[in-house]
Amino acid sequence: MVNSSVMTISEVHLNVRENRYDYDAVVVGAGPAGSTAAAEIAQGGFRVLLLEEHAEIGVPLHCSGLVTPRTLDEAGVGQDLVLNHVVGAHVYAPSGRTLSLGDGQTRALVIDRVGLDRALVARAQERGAELVTRARVIGVEHDGAGIKVRVDRQDASTVVRARLLVGADGANSRVAHLLGMDGPAEVVHALGAEGTLPGAEEQHVQVFVGKSVAPGWFAWTIPLGNGRVRLGVGTSNGVKPVECLRHMLETYPAQLKGWQATRWTGGTIPLWSRRKIVQDNVMLVGDAAGQVKPTSGGGIYPSLVSAKLAAGVARTALAQDDLTERKLRQYSSAWDKTFGKEYRRGQDLRRVYTTMDDQDFDRLLALFGSKRLLEMVNRYGDIDFPGRLFQRLTKLAPALWLFVRGPLRYAPLWK
Numbered sequence: 001m002v003n004s005s006v007m008t009i010s011e012v013h014l015n016v017r018e019n020r021y022d023y024d025a026v027v028v029g030a031g032p033a034g035s036t037a038a039a040e041i042a043q044g045g046f047r048v049l050l051l052e053e054h055a056e057i058g059v060p061l062h063c064s065g066l067v068t069p070r071t072l073d074e075a076g077v078g079q080d081l082v083l084n085h086v087v088g089a090h091v092y093a094p095s096g097r098t099l100s101l102g103d104g105q106t107r108a109l110v111i112d113r114v115g116l117d118r119a120l121v122a123r124a125q126e127r128g129a130e131l132v133t134r135a136r137v138i139g140v141e142h143d144g145a146g147i148k149v150r151v152d153r154q155d156a157s158t159v160v161r162a163r164l165l166v167g168a169d170g171a172n173s174r175v176a177h178l179l180g181m182d183g184p185a186e187v188v189h190a191l192g193a194e195g196t197l198p199g200a201e202e203q204h205v206q207v208f209v210g211k212s213v214a215p216g217w218f219a220w221t222i223p224l225g226n227g228r229v230r231l232g233v234g235t236s237n238g239v240k241p242v243e244c245l246r247h248m249l250e251t252y253p254a255q256l257k258g259w260q261a262t263r264w265t266g267g268t269i270p271l272w273s274r275r276k277i278v279q280d281n282v283m284l285v286g287d288a289a290g291q292v293k294p295t296s297g298g299g300i301y302p303s304l305v306s307a308k309l310a311a312g313v314a315r316t317a318l319a320q321d322d323l324t325e326r327k328l329r330q331y332s333s334a335w336d337k338t339f340g341k342e343y344r345r346g347q348d349l350r351r352v353y354t355t356m357d358d359q360d361f362d363r364l365l366a367l368f369g370s371k372r373l374l375e376m377v378n379r380y381g382d383i384d385f386p387g388r389l390f391q392r393l394t395k396l397a398p399a400l401w402l403f404v405r406g407p408l409r410y411a412p413l414w415k
């Protein structure tokens, strides 16, 4: 349980020690990245303040909550957050062609995302991090050997000093912006909703691809069971997702007939691109660092892993009192070692994806319908590491690289 007796900013001030820093680390944003970083740094015996602008952890929700089983292991949370098991996907092209993936094994879990955020914050508190909610960071500046953070809390504004600042404040990171760090090179605007879909398959996601359906991205439904689904659509070329949703409902009457929304969400997905994620006394993690998979937009798993990588380096840097950019770059290197190759491949795949027209999508689905490829996809497909599957496929048929350079012109080679 999240401890509701959070400190007030004036109490934070009472805690100021002789030391000129109020905290060793201030973490901005109590999403999965921020609370994981806070928990891991606090576990090293450091004083950590976790600031969250909203009153309630996890609310408002901007997520469909589809994750791999390894994500829950990484989060260290129980199965009680699992709402449904997903065993496969039906992918639809605008031509009506369908590709069905899956071999009956659980490939993904649909989770209670608000519950996940709460569990992670509760753990950060158990490990000693202090949480302040309704606390919006509005200013950040370097302050000698540390950092000064201005926090707005209802009517009052105050300054907290720390040796390290972790910016985990999501896709539109104010921390990154205030410190002149690059934002994402590309974002997807997404609309999400939860509702009812009579006759929805209980254990398959539906994915709708096509330039005319969701330009630059895709649309989806994720089953919750008992005819309930989470539906979403994303675009990356300025077309409003709500317009795509209308078009999608008309294009796929059989798959979406009777859809009724009960709750709407939305948000920005910052797709990964190479950028600076540290500077003196500052680290960015999660969406704030653009650590989102460029192929699927999934960000929960990478934000958990990245927060742990960041916290590991932060603990050493705090212990050695060396918070220079040079030292903190160990985090960028560790990240690159863990995800760099995969994300660069993901970027290549995304480049191809954005050049494809509706006919190309039709050809692609036809191609993957071949027994050989389908077997490979079912065997090695992994939504956390799609690039690994692509690598295997290119080994099986190097001609796939020709596809990548000139999308799908060589389909017959794959039959």
Ligand SMILES: Cc1cc2nc3c(=O)[nH]c(=O)nc-3n(C[C@H](O)[C@H](O)[C@H](O)COP(=O)(O)OP(=O)(O)OC[C@H]3O[C@@H](n4cnc5c(N)ncnc54)[C@H](O)[C@@H]3O)c2cc1C
Binding pocket: 028, 029, 030, 031, 032, 033, 034, 051, 052, 053, 054, 058, 062, 063, 064, 065, 066, 067, 135, 136, 137, 138, 168, 169, 170, 171, 174, 190, 191, 192, 232, 265, 266, 267, 268, 269, 285, 286, 287, 288, 292, 297, 298, 299, 300, 301, 303
């Ligand atoms: C519509 C949609 C659907 C998605 N579906 C999935 C999915 O199915 N699976 C998946 O893996 N990923 C999904 N994602 C991506 C996923 O939600 C994010 O990658 C993930 O939440 C990143 O975690 P985070 O901790 O970095 O950021 P966030 O979860 O965004 O947390 C950032 C926190 O910082 C707080 N904050 C922001 N600014 C300030 C400030 N100035 N001061 C104090 N606090 C601040 C915010 O209130 C928030 O609590 C989806 C995203 C969208 C938009």
